[in-house]
Amino acid sequence: MDGIDAVAVDLAGGQVDVLAALTAPFEPDLARRLDRVRSNPDHFPVAAAAELDAVLGEAFAQAALHVIDRSGLQPADFLAVGCHGQTLLHRPDPPFPHTVQIGDPWRIANRTGLTTVADFRRADLAVGGQGAPLAPLLHQAVFQVEDEDRLVANLGGIANLTVLPAGGGLLGFDTGPANCYLDLWYRRHHHDRHHNGHHNRHHNRYDGGGAWAASGEVNTALLASLLDEPYFALPWPKSTGIEHFNPHWLDQRLARHPNLPPVDIQATLCELSARTLARAIDQLDGVKPARLILCGGGIHNHDLVNRLRAHLDGLQVETSARHGLDPDQVEAILFAWLARQRLIRQPIATSPVTGASADPLLGTLFEPAAAA
Numbered sequence: 001m002d003g004i005d006a007v008a009v010d011l012a013g014g015q016v017d018v019l020a021a022l023t024a025p026f027e028p029d030l031a032r033r034l035d036r037v038r039s040n041p042d043h044f045p046v047a048a049a050a051e052l053d054a055v056l057g058e059a060f061a062q063a064a065l066h067v068i069d070r071s072g073l074q075p076a077d078f079l080a081v082g083c084h085g086q087t088l089l090h091r092p093d094p095p096f097p098h099t100v101q102i103g104d105p106w107r108i109a110n111r112t113g114l115t116t117v118a119d120f121r122r123a124d125l126a127v128g129g130q131g132a133p134l135a136p137l138l139h140q141a142v143f144q145v146e147d148e149d150r151l152v153a154n155l156g157g158i159a160n161l162t163v164l165p166a167g168g169g170l171l172g173f174d175t176g177p178a179n180c181y182l183d184l185w186y187r188r189h190h191h192d193r194h195h196n197g198h199h200n201r202h203h204n205r206y207d208g209g210g211a212w213a214a215s216g217e218v219n220t221a222l223l224a225s226l227l228d229e230p231y232f233a234l235p236w237p238k239s240t241g242i243e244h245f246n247p248h249w250l251d252q253r254l255a256r257h258p259n260l261p262p263v264d265i266q267a268t269l270c271e272l273s274a275r276t277l278a279r280a281i282d283q284l285d286g287v288k289p290a291r292l293i294l295c296g297g298g299i300h301n302h303d304l305v306n307r308l309r310a311h312l313d314g315l316q317v318e319t320s321a322r323h324g325l326d327p328d329q330v331e332a333i334l335f336a337w338l339a340r341q342r343l344i345r346q347p348i349a350t351s352p353v354t355g356a357s358a359d360p361l362l363g364t365l366f367e368p369a370a371a372a
Contacts, residue, residue: 001034001086001157002026002205005332006063008071008078011340016142020071021329024063030055031205034086039247041089049088049102056086057104061111068112080115081108082339082363084331090121090241092130099131105366117339117363129356132239133160136172136353138334140164143293143323151281151289152320154331155179155298158241159277162353163287171284172353174239176232176276178298181250181269182207189262207266210303216267222257226272232279237355270304278311291316295327338362 003025010017026034033052037044064081068074085101092099105118121131139152139162152162159178163171186207207213231240254265281292292315298304299319309317319327341348342363350356 001038002031004060004063005328006067007329007332007336008067008073009333009336011337014141016325016333016337018326018329018333019073020067021326021332022063022067022070023328024059024066026059030059037088038242041243044088052086053102053104054107056102057107058111060085060103061108064108064112064114075113078114080117080339080343081112082335082337083108083116083118084120084335085118087241089243090132090239091243092125092132092239097125097131099125105364109366109368113368115343115368116366117335117342118366119364120335120338120362123360123362124350124354124356127356127358127360129350129354129360130237130239131354132241133172133174133353134338134350134362135160135331135334136162136170137348137350138330138337139172139293140170141337142325143320144168144170148291149287149289151287151292151315153277153292153294153296155273155294155296155301155304156331157183158245159273159298160239161277161280163284163289165287170349170352171236173236173280174241175280176229176240176273177245177269178273178277178296178304179206179301180242180245182210182213182266182273182301182304184247184250185262185266185269186212206297207301210270210301212263213266213270213301214303214306216261216263216265218268218271219257219260219264222253222260222265222268223271223275225253225256226268227275232276237353239354267303270301271307273298273304274307274311278308281312281315289315291318293318293320293323295320295325295330297328299327 003023005023007021008019060083085103087101089100099121105116109116125131135154143150143152144164146167149166150164154160155178157180158174160174183206320330347359348362349359
């Protein structure tokens, strides 16, 4: 939740050709406002959320126009914009599963002049699915091969795992925290630091390279307390978010282990992320994966990746760059790909990932107003 990832991508012929890409960091005030709503969505004023919807719509539109310009093309050269939006809330459990993403798609459509496809998750919820994760759908399209069982892990705030058996088939689910607690704990203890003697408005959002975590020691008692979480033992289909793995969840468990050095807590949180993903892999039935392909921002956390490798001895661990896709761009590519599927009215077989009872058309079309 640090900024906007945008790609200009050509998907002709079933190939993925990235023409340009960028990340537009959120301005500090906007980042703080988003942090507030995500930290306590049940008590966030609807008026403030509505304003954020408009602000983010403008920001997403600008990011789309900037990446189009960077590609050397014009908006008229593109078919559509696919926009996931910023998740404020994701609660997929009965009796009324719901999910909320903001970033007004009407504004995107009218600023860019392009059909905009948004609201990708609620159609899946409506047919009994979890609405998440959706990344496995693209992983299957671009990473599955005939002769090798493969795994793909997307390391975002939450980690999700994709299982790609050789020759066909799909399974996917969220395993638990990846970066969300690492970022949260780092921010609590580095909010007023300066970088190289100069203020940097973005540097204090995350533990660069995982260096802070790597300098600490894992506390085994705290780790056991963190691992004693029912979600980790739930069967597929399952998805989660920082609504569940929120600051309160962490603070409750930290209260049972007072006076631990903050750096050791960071190391333990990193071990939690690695351990839960590795456990999910170890518990897979009928699959003998040859490699784990990593994507998402967590690939830059060298401590997290090293811990994963240590737990997955004998499994080749590499990033999606080895397979032609920049790991920082995969999720943005996902929503371009899903937008294309919606434009050609192609239902998506989400059942193996979300548990949906039917194949939904994911996404809603928002057309720009007629030119004056």
